[in-house]
Amino acid sequence: MNELRALVYTDESLRPLASLESLNNLLREAAAEAQAAGRLNIITLYGPDDDHLLLVVGSDETVMGFNHGHGGPPYYASKGVVDDDDPVLTAYVGLAHHTEFPRRWVIPMAVGEMAAAEFLATGRRPASIPWEEV
Template sequence: MADLSISVHDAEPAARISTPTELERVIRLASEEARARKMLNIIILEAANGNHLSFVVGGDDTVLSFTYGHRNPPYYASRGAQASTHPIMTCYVGLVHHTEFAREYVISFERGLTAVQEFAESGALPQSMEWMET
């Protein structure tokens, strides 16, 4: 697994992880905290190459977004099964910053977790799921 940093809370330093066990632990703890607070949290994973993957935790569904390290387009979001915008999925980056996602980006947590694990291995755009350019 590539070295990653994971940001779970706003205004706190990112955690450095280097094993699948550490990744699983951080995601599990972030999910439990989000559920306890009754809100969805967006955590951000950064690979050594600068690529970012954001991941919604705390529910049965998730949204992922991917940004290349150069921060220029293209930008990607997970492609959900629904083509509609409603109901909106409301989340909070770092449990603070309000963000909303249309239903067209929502996928199952399990599918999202598979993509996160792939990102952790490669640091590249996961190929295990469909993406929409945003």
């Protein structure tokens, strides 16, 4: 198992996550905070090579993104079951920075949680969900 580092708010230090329990606790807490704020949050999980997984929390739906630690392409977004862009899913990085995602990237939160657990286990882009190169 790898150790991840998580960023929930842009003005905080990275939080270490060394176990599935710590990951699940973070996802639960971040979702509850997002729900209390009345907006979805985008959190970032950093792997050992600085590859990072973005995950929308605070709903039963999520969008995931994956970027390589080197910062260059290719970039990936989760692939949902529809091909439409609307209605968009609106979320906020650190509950502050407005971001809109096309509907085609939306997947169930339960699937996103499993993919985050896979990222913790492997440190690599989760193979358990379909991805769209963006």
